[in-house]
Amino acid sequence: MPRKTSGTVIVVGASSGIGQALALRLAHEARPVAILARRLDQLEAVAKDINDKVGATRIYPYEHDVTDIESVDALFKKIEAEHGEVDELHFVAGVMPEVALDEFPTDKDALMVQINTIGSMAWVNAAARRFLPRKAGHIVGVTSVAGDRGRLDRPGYNASKAGQDTHLESIRNRLWRHGIRVTTARPGPVHTPMTEGLDVPMAISAEQAAKTILKARDRGRAIVYVPWKWRLIMFVIRNIPSFLFRKMSV
Amino acid sequence: MSSTMNWRSESVRGWGDSVGGTSEVLRPTDQGQIVDALADSHGPRGVALRGSGCSYGDASINPDGRVIDFTGMNRILDFDAENGIARVEPGVTIRELWCHSIGQGFWPAVVPGTQQVSVGGAASMNIHGKNNYAVGTFGDHIESLRLATPSGELLECSRKENVDIFHAVVSGFGMLGCITELELKLKKVYSGRMRVWGIPTRDLDDNLSMIEDLKDESDYLVGWIDLHAKGKALGRGEMHRAVQFKQGEDPDGESMLSPDRQDVPTTLFGVVPKGWIWPGMWLAHHLGFVPMVNWAKFQAGFGEGWKSPYPQTHGAFHFLLDYVPNWNRAFSPLIQFQPFIPHAEASRVLRRLIEMCHDANLVPYLGVLKRHRVDKFLMTHAVDGFSMAMDFYVGGASRRKAVWELTHRMAEVVLDAGGRFYYAKDATLLESSFERIHGSGAVEQFRALKDRLDPDGVLQTDLSRRLLGSE
Numbered sequence: 272m273p274r275k276t277s278g279t280v281i282v283v284g285a286s287s288g289i290g291q292a293l294a295l296r297l298a299h300e301a302r303p304v305a306i307l308a309r310r311l312d313q314l315e316a317v318a319k320d321i322n323d324k325v326g327a328t329r330i331y332p333y334e335h336d337v338t339d340i341e342s343v344d345a346l347f348k349k350i351e352a353e354h355g356e357v358d359e360l361h362f363v364a365g366v367m368p369e370v371a372l373d374e375f376p377t378d379k380d381a382l383m384v385q386i387n388t389i390g391s392m393a394w395v396n397a398a399a400r401r402f403l404p405r406k407a408g409h410i411v412g413v414t415s416v417a418g419d420r421g422r423l424d425r426p427g428y429n430a431s432k433a434g435q436d437t438h439l440e441s442i443r444n445r446l447w448r449h450g451i452r453v454t455t456a457r458p459g460p461v462h463t464p465m466t467e468g469l470d471v472p473m474a475i476s477a478e479q480a481a482k483t484i485l486k487a488r489d490r491g492r493a494i495v496y497v498p499w500k501w502r503l504i505m506f507v508i509r510n511i512p513s514f515l516f517r518k519m520s521v
Numbered sequence: 522m523s524s525t526m527n528w529r530s531e532s533v534r535g536w537g538d539s540v541g542g543t544s545e546v547l548r549p550t551d552q553g554q555i556v557d558a559l560a561d562s563h564g565p566r567g568v569a570l571r572g573s574g575c576s577y578g579d580a581s582i583n584p585d586g587r588v589i590d591f592t593g594m595n596r597i598l599d600f601d602a603e604n605g606i607a608r609v610e611p612g613v614t615i616r617e618l619w620c621h622s623i624g625q626g627f628w629p630a631v632v633p634g635t636q637q638v639s640v641g642g643a644a645s646m647n648i649h650g651k652n653n654y655a656v657g658t659f660g661d662h663i664e665s666l667r668l669a670t671p672s673g674e675l676l677e678c679s680r681k682e683n684v685d686i687f688h689a690v691v692s693g694f695g696m697l698g699c700i701t702e703l704e705l706k707l708k709k710v711y712s713g714r715m716r717v718w719g720i721p722t723r724d725l726d727d728n729l730s731m732i733e734d735l736k737d738e739s740d741y742l743v744g745w746i747d748l749h750a751k752g753k754a755l756g757r758g759e760m761h762r763a764v765q766f767k768q769g770e771d772p773d774g775e776s777m778l779s780p781d782r783q784d785v786p787t788t789l790f791g792v793v794p795k796g797w798i799w800p801g802m803w804l805a806h807h808l809g810f811v812p813m814v815n816w817a818k819f820q821a822g823f824g825e826g827w828k829s830p831y832p833q834t835h836g837a838f839h840f841l842l843d844y845v846p847n848w849n850r851a852f853s854p855l856i857q858f859q860p861f862i863p864h865a866e867a868s869r870v871l872r873r874l875i876e877m878c879h880d881a882n883l884v885p886y887l888g889v890l891k892r893h894r895v896d897k898f899l900m901t902h903a904v905d906g907f908s909m910a911m912d913f914y915v916g917g918a919s920r921r922k923a924v925w926e927l928t929h930r931m932a933e934v935v936l937d938a939g940g941r942f943y944y945a946k947d948a949t950l951l952e953s954s955f956e957r958i959h960g961s962g963a964v965e966q967f968r969a970l971k972d973r974l975d976p977d978g979v980l981q982t983d984l985s986r987r988l989l990g991s992e
Contacts, residue, residue, distance in 0.1 A: 326719075
C-alpha cells in the first residue's frame with residue numbers, strides 16, 4: 272500500500288526492541304531514518320547492522336536522553352538540516368522498572384512519567400508544531416495495553432502509559448482535521464529487553480509488533496492493539512466494574 | 522580479388538532497429554581475408570566494420586556500401602589460466618569468453634548488459650560495464666591488439682608499441698582499421714556468484730548520493746530509474762549493488778564457477794517460456810501501460826530490498842538485456858540516448874533532461890544510471906561523473922522526428938555542461954557536436970591518424986559520415 276509519507280523519519284528509543292525492529296522496516300522504505308537513544312554505542316551497532324542489511328546508509332544514529340526535553344527542538348532541527356524534512360515520528364522509548372506489590376516508589380514513578388509520558392509529549396509536540404503548518408505528517412506513539420486500566424502490579428507504569436495515551440488522543444483530535452495522522456499503538460506483551468526475565472504470557476516478537484504497527488500506519492488507523500486480539504481482551508478488561516476489578520489479580 | 526570473396530547483399534540494421542539498409546556483407550574467417558577485403562573496398566561508400574551488431578544506432582551501418590562482419594572470426598587462440606590472459610579473435614563474444622574462462626576462475630573485467638557483443642566491437646566502442654567507476658572501460662583491460670589498416674599495414678598496438686594508435690583504435694569506432702586479434706586481461710573470481718542488494722531509491726539525488734557513498738565499497742553499481750515519476754519522486758528507482766566474494770568467503774559458490782551454473786534461466790518462475798515475454802511487453806507498450814509497469818517495478822523493489830542481500834550468479838547479475846530474449850522487439854524501433862555528465866553538474870542536468878522528456882511528452886520507457894571515471898582513450902565517452910541511458914521508442918514518422926528534435930535539444934544541455942556521448946548508443950548527434958565532445962585537439966589528432974592509417978577514407982559508417990563529415 273502506498274504511504275503518504277516519504278520524507279525523513281525519526282524513531283525515538285531505537286537501540287533495542289520494538290524501536291529497533293521499526294527502524295529496520297523503515298530503513299527499507301527508501302528514506303533516511305534518524306534513530307535516537309541514550310546508549311550511543313548500542314545505537315551505532317544497530318545502525319551498522321541495519322545499513323549492512325539494506326546495502327546503503329539509511330540509518331543515522333543520534334545520542335539523546337529523553338528526559339532532556341530542553342534539547343528536543345534543537346535535535347529535531349538538526350535532523351531536518353542533515354537529512355531533509357521529517358514527516359514521520361515514532362515515539363517508542365519507555366521504561367518499566369521492577370516494582371514490588373508492597374512498594375510505593377515515587378522515584379521510579381517519576382522516572383516512568385518523565386520518560387514514558389513527558390518524553391513522549393515533548394517529541395509529539397515538537398513534531399506537531401512542524402507538521403501542522405505543512406498539513407502533512409504522521410505521528411506514531413507506542414503506548415501499552417497497560418494504560419487502559421490501573422492494575423495492582425504497576426501503578427506508575429499504568430499511569431505513565433495512560434497519560435501518554437490520552438495526550439496522543441488529544442493531539443490526534445487537534446491534527447486529524449488538518450490531514451495529519453496520529454496512530455496510537457498499544458502493544459500487549461512483547462519480547463524485548465524491557466520484558467527480559469519477566470513472565471510474559473502471550474508475548475510476540477518485536478519484529479511482529481513492528482510489522483503490525485506499520486500496517487496500521489499504512490491504513491491510517493487511529494488506535495491499534497498489537498496484536499489485534501488485545502482489542503478484545505482489553506474491551507473485556509476495560510468493562511469490568513471497579514468493585515470486581517479491585518478483587519481480581521489481573 | 523573480389524571474385525574470390527563472397528560479398529552477399531543483406532539487410533544490415535542497428536540493434537535498435539531504427540536505422541539500417543542493404544549492404545554487401547562479407548564474413549571473413551581469417552586475417553588474410555580481412556586484409557584483402559580492406560584492399561578491395563575503395564568504392565564511394567567504402568566499408569564498415571561490424572561485430573555482433575549490438576550498437577543501438579548506426580555505428581556499424583553502411584547502406585549501399587560494404588560491411589565486414591567479423592563474427593566468423595571467433596576463435597579463442599590461447600588462454601593463460603595462471604594470469605587470466607586471453608588471446609582471441611575479434612568476433613569472440615563476451616559469452617564465449619566467459620564460458621571459456623569461468624571454469625578456471627576468471628571473468629571478463631568489463632562486461633556490458635548483453636553477453637552477445639563481440640570483443641572486437643567492445644574494444645572499438647570502448648564499452649563500459651556497471652563497474653566503470655572502479656576499473657575503467659573495456660580498453661583498460663586490453664593488453665595489446667593487432668590492427669589491419671586500409672593503408673595495408675599490420676600494426677601491433679599496446680601501451681608500449683604504437684601507443685597513440687592503441688589509444689585511438691580503442692574508442693575509435695572502427696575508423697582506423699580492423700582489429701584482427703586482441704589480448705585481454707580477465708579478473709580473478711573465487712565464487713560463481715556475488716552478494717547483491719536491491720535498494721529502492723526515492724528520487725534522483727538519493728540515487729546520485731547513494732552511488733557516491735557506495736562506490737568505494739562496491740564492485741558493481743547500477744541504478745534503474747522510473748522516468749515516468751514526477752515532482753518529489755522524479756528520478757526514483759532502484760539501485761543494484763554487487764560485491765564479489767573474496768577467496769573462501771563463499772564455499773558453496775565455488776562449484777558455480779561453471780558455464781552451466783551461470784546461465785540465466787530459460788523460463789520465468791520455472792514455467793513460462795521466456796520467449797513468450799516479449800509479446801507481452803509489446804502489448805503493454807502499445808497499450809500505454811509502461812508508466813504502470815514502471816510503478817509496479819518500483820513497488821516490487823521494496824520486496825527485493827527486504828530480502829537483500831542475496832547471492833546471484835555473475836551471468837544473472839550482468840546480462841539483464843539477455844534475461845528476456847528479444848525484448849528489443851517489444852519496443853523497436855528504438856534508440857538510446859546516453860549522456861555522460863561531469864559529477865558536479867549531474868544533479869541539475871539529469872533533472873533538466875527528465876523534465877524535458879516530460880514537457881515533450883516523450884518519456885523513455887527505461888532509464889539506467891551509472892558512475893564513470895576518466896580514461897586515456899582518445900575518443901572516449903567517459904567522464905568523472907554519471908551517465909543516464911534513456912531508451913526512446915521511435916515508431917512512426919512524427920514521433921521519430923520529435924525524438925530526434927528532443928535529443929538535439931537535450932544534447933545542447935549536456936554539451937553546455939561539459940558532457941560527452943557514447944557512439945555505441947548514439948543515433949542522433951550532429952557533426953557540430955563532435956568537437957564540443959572531445960575538444961579540438963583530440964579531434965585534430967584523430968583526423969590525423971585517420972589520414973595516416975586510412976588515407977582514402979575506406980572505413981565509413983552512417984555514424985562516421987554523420988559526425989566526421991563525408992570529406
